[in-house]
Amino acid sequence: MSQDLSEQEIIRRQKCEELRNMGIDPYPAALFEINVFARDIRENYERDKTSYKNISIAGRIMSVRDMGKACFAVLQDSTGRIQLYIRRDDICPDEDKSLYDIVFKKLMDLGDIIGVKGYVFTTKTGEISIHVTNLSLLSKALRPLPVVTTDSEGVSHNDVTDPEFIYRQRYVNLIINPEVRERFRKRTQIVQSLRETFNSKGYLEVETPILQPIPGGAAARPFTTHHNALDVPLYLRIANELYLKRLIVGGYDGVYEFAKDFRNEGMDRTHNPEFTVMEIYVAYKDYNWMMDFTEEMLEKVALDLHGDTKVQVGEKTIDFQRPFKRITMYDAIQEHTGIDISAMDENQLRDTCAKLGIHADKSMGKGKLIDEIFGEKCEGNYIQPTFITDYPLEMSPLCKKHRSKEGLVERFELMVNGKELCNAYSELNDPVDQRNRFEEQVKLMERGDKEAMYIDTDFLRALEYGMPPTSGMGIGIDRLAMIMTNVPSIQDVLFFPQMRPEA
């Protein structure tokens, strides 16, 4: 239980005790009535001064400039920062000056949460401020906050830059970096924008199991767990695709889910073990329709967030204005390698990989080899939103065969900034074909492919009752948020990215 406390932490604990001795609860239970926010004052005071004569506001003390018998302090609430002017004779009009001299000046610290009442005015130097007439402590901070200051040139000093600090103690990062609070607000706006698109078309937001007996719908290594009462193994879902399609069988025209998925694989700048995917399935549609829908959806996200279809991502400007470029996978490969692979068999593909210097091992089938070529030679080139269409059948076991092109399926992926953002199919609804495809997966698994899919017989049973022609699409919400907020790491769009436990 023993804790090594720093000098500053010990002092703050002592201050807490002194407050209690004075009859002041450092953590009072009663609510504090708020009637205004910092942003409201800053934006509206100048043109409506009469409305700010009797305000009540609460927040965290971020800095104090002590002038003796008066102080300037900066208060931060959820909307921003506002300066306080605290004069001793105003908060202590009587003989007893202890509220100012002792409680405020001695016992309060940066980071404490306080409530103040007063009126708004503009200082001689032109800063909109709150002249405080009443001040109370709402919560005492026992740890010192990193003090980030910004000088007259707008350069910030002592900013916390250690990524470990930022990710492990996100709460501190959020307190001292308003732009980070804003980034996560944008992430929520993205989700809201998508929801608006789906709801406006009448599609139904649903929830499907996270604990699944068969981890289906994608090729990935799952987390495993165990249910004690049932005494069965369960898996954390790697996708929700097969459950959403069951709901289409059940008669809904459109269903979607924002799903946390889990994959027990490596971590890097674009992969976290748990991540968010939105999947949507719409009956009586095909993948061509879904491309149009995806364009509409993403253009709206960009407009809702930035008021513009153009989004700055690192050095690049990405334009989400409809329509996006569309190119088949074979054409993409021809464009970037000069090689036409459309008629090649597995051996010819293997030779082509060797010629291009692409690693190809024996477990790879024809589809996997084509995917390797695309991934190595093409993918990174598609910065502007581009639909890559018509994938090889072997690597798309849940996707319908192409209506006219032999050996291909009706699938597209949307590439943005050189990476996959969306993945969509004309969904396979032929139960016999689906059973065959699952059996192909079993063969791949026997050949050594660790990510081959499991057979889900209940899903096949559902298809046997009949699923309308359906198109489905999945989009990585974390990656979308990375693009839309212009950050390079998935950790920057997750409040609490996965970390090794602290020692």
Add this chain to the structure above:
RNA sequence: GACUUCGUAGCUCAGCUGGUAGAGCAGCUGACUCUUAAUCAGCGGGUCGAGUGUUCGAGCCACUCCGAGGUCACCA
């Protein structure tokens, strides 16, 4: 998993060819009733990520471990 960089006060950082740690901000004491990186005077604060070794002597050199970032590989 491989390679690589990093870990020093609450925060940001310095610390020479190895000689037992320093600054700014924050903190503490004091001055100042319109300041804004407020200012001025003074004072305290460290298991140098952990451990082992080399050395008369290690923040610094070597090795092991822990944590983080980056690159690559693997994977969607």
